Amino acid sequence: MRTSTVAIALIAPVVQAGLRFGCSSLTIQRLDPVVEPGNKPSAHLHHIIGGNAFNATMEGDVGERGTCTTCEMSQDFSNYWTAVLYFKHPTNGSYHRVPVTNNAALATGTTGGMTIYYTPHDFQTDDIKASPITAFKPGFRMTVGSPTTSSLADANKHIGLRYNCLTTLINRGAEMADFPTKPCAAGIFTVHHFPRCWDGVNLDSPDHQSHMYNTIKHDGFVNSDPCPASHPVRMPQLTYETVWDTTKFNNLWKSGDPQPFVWSFEGSSGYGTHADYMFGWKGDSLQKAMNQSNCFYDGCGSITKQQMSVANKCTVKDQVGENIDGWVSALPGRSA
Template identity: 50%
Template structure:
């Protein structure tokens, strides 16, 4: 179903909040202030969106995104959070690499790369969105997935990290756990859905995951109950990252043995290592106000800015290296550094 149809159906009845918005690229850099704070460069390359207070460290005790940021690449002007994933590469037959750029989703074509972000109380197709949720709190951070996952069994620990091979920009199914094995005419969409049950105490945890949980039974989509250890229901945070593969879709460029040629920046050729990071940074209680409003995508309490303002926000790269944006490079940055792919 096309997104315009979803919006039209949403107008049939009152609903609680689901928001969907675009975020332009802030920077592509080898930094990871969540897993590797203070490390410059970090083990692998990331593409980052959100508030311009993003930096190498971002230790929670002295990092307040709404106060420290002066702009954000996201459409909601009160959202200074940072969201990031690994960068994606195409491997040529001669062993050289080019970084695969991102592009805007349907309705967000004017943004500069980046991704689409969702906050929802029930599954996307549930127009009522009746469940009440507690918004993320200042200082909250988390990640989902593992770059060390090398098998489907390991990837299945994170059931809602998938890929969609876009036949056109409205394709949403099927979803796979591994990279697509054939060229995707409109690009590869990487889908990242975070757990929705919080322990109600910790804003973070040593592994950045265990303070959050999946439902005790069922799924988020079936409104499964949260476990007693993680009783607080929070919004489902979801990323859609569309990698523009049009320059790499010719089968003459693909490996002669029929294998797929895409590789994450931490040297994963399976796709099972898909993962994403999040540092909360909404101003005051603006996210809670939106979640409490009866709205679907277009919410009166969500202040927005123009694509021009989104695209104008950026930070300079900290790590001076060729990441293969305009030319072929011999190796993915960091992957021959001797550092583990964390």
């Protein structure tokens, strides 16, 4: 989200529609039920938030199976995940996982995690009646971005996948398609905007992306072009924001050294940033929220918020059992 949009989001003008809420971290494991269903472990490490139905294999109505969630919105048992950021030591080549820290303006008690958005349009447009929003369906899943993206030209095609070098949690500065080239005073901010136009038929596709169409041209939080005939159904704009606390490594990043951060899939550039989504809202709770207007971050009159002290008790078992903390000679799943 661009700096100007940050101000809009935090001030929350009178006319607003959509949801903005925090979810604490659920688990950090090598599991990926969308791209690698059934694999224990998956190829690389993921940071996961949301409902406790998360597993190596997930089919059908995830929301009905969940019994707790790390999200503030108590009816959201969806799962959201991204790759994990690591710092590579410039001298000995060892790796250290970068912790996730709280984003600005989240509920008290949120632990790491992400900020999640479901917005019908943008932050200042209230035209829901003119362009109805259809909520995701049980069994729906999708991805955005790809770990195989390796060039700036290809990364620039994904307008909604960006980085910010934080001065503070509020002052984000310019958006970038790649990792920052200097130490960041308050960490590295990542944003993942998903496509918002659906083909109206398929809950998934072989590449986990073709059933959706991306109309974002300039900024993920600004209204985009109409949905095409091939993907005519307008769905909520789903967005993840994550703050990686890179500050503890700033003193190890010496002037003139190359950029030292890598994703858990061993991408030396930031171009391969990507994210996965598995829908899991209870019943029609998300649709009811999307039918409302003049609401933002308050449950839209139909969703109950839970205390984060309750959300933080939600956990899942470690199904892989490997060391992901401290200094390690190789990234999890990769040879030294």
